[in-house]
Amino acid sequence: MTNPMADRPLRSDAVRSRKLLLEAAASAFAEQGTNVSIAQIAERAGIAKGTVFRHYATKEDLVAAIVCENIDTLVDTGERLKLAADAGEALRDFMTAILEVQASDRAFCEVSTGIAHDQPAVRAGTERLQAIADALTERARRQGAIRPEITGQDVMLLVSGVYQTAAPLRSSHPQLWRRYLSLAFDGMQAGNAAELPPFDAGR
Structure with missing residues (x-):
């Protein structure tokens, strides 16, 4: 389901970026539903769009x-x-x-x-x-x-x-x-x- 990278031990900066990602995704999905874009989530989290996909291979995995x-x-x-x-x-x-x-x-x-x-x-x-x-x-x-x-x-x-x-x-x-x-x-x-x-x- 999730990106295999997501199951490996993370560096402190990666842990922080995932935390920001999950918090941003949770609030964005709650407010706007599953149609919210990865770009919007990345912007809300203050991270690059590519960082999202390093943690979760697809938007469906993140949802x-x-x-x-x-x-x-x-x-x-x-x-x-x-x-x-x-x-x-x-x-x-x-x-x-x-x-x-x-x-x-x-x-x-x-x-x-x-x-x-x-x-x-x-x-x-x-x-x-x-x-x-x-x-x-x-x-x-x-x-x-x-x-x-x-x-x-x-x-x-x-x-x-x-x-x-x-x-x-x-x-x-x-x-x-x-x-x-x-x-x-x-x-x-x-x-x-x-x-x-x-x-x-x-x-």
Whole structure:
């Protein structure tokens, strides 16, 4: 995925340039999405364009590195939440954490909805995130906090749907997703509602 040079020990000046690169890339991708150019990132970092490619062979590799950092953080958050006493609140907190990243990072949102999924590291990270969602959802089901037919896949699709619902008003109402997350989570909770159609009912 990444440039093999990126895995070798780096001199102090190379370490500094990579740090500047990653910081600049993270902020640029968050603000502008994956369409931001390498030239813009290099200018923001105060390094030469060629330096970027000495660390990462392609822009896709750089995007994957930044996105995977966010995924790792979310996976760590999910692992901590698996230890929470209230499984329902833990699941909601996990969904909130994902949406907070999506709302603040355009590149993460683009990748999580399919862009750059051909990157092995992104695919692997997404699978780990799904596994955490599965585990948190199962705990919430066992505690009776959510409907018994809700799956981890439902949860991840709902998170994406919540973001997309609020996205048209993102500029004027950046926190609107919280409203729709509350609506979605209310619908997930156990109660007297009719049983959901099976996941593959539309086939």
